[in-house]
Amino acid sequence: MRHARRNPYTERGIARVPCIKCGAPSKHQWRICSTDAWTAVCRPCDEAINAIIAEWAFGAPEANRLLAKYRRQFPEDQGPDNPT
Numbered sequence: 001m002r003h004a005r006r007n008p009y010t011e012r013g014i015a016r017v018p019c020i021k022c023g024a025p026s027k028h029q030w031r032i033c034s035t036d037a038w039t040a041v042c043r044p045c046d047e048a049i050n051a052i053i054a055e056w057a058f059g060a061p062e063a064n065r066l067l068a069k070y071r072r073q074f075p076e077d078q079g080p081d082n083p084t
């Protein structure tokens, strides 16, 4: 795997890693047990994963509540990561 990584990315490091799904700069990371690696994803793809997993785990009403909370916590219009 091209982006296999055993340790989590740092907050600064992750922005330099392309999203595994769409190639955009990453914002979040998931540890997928079947790959035994940390996998970087961009903000929109992270929301998509959260939506799928939250509904799978908690059902649609709770998933909707959790996704609304997620969007408040991680607004999409944050613009590009500042390259400090």
Ligand SMILES: [Zn+2]
Binding pocket: 019, 020, 021, 022, 023, 024, 041, 042, 043, 044, 045, 046
């Ligand atoms: Zn993405």
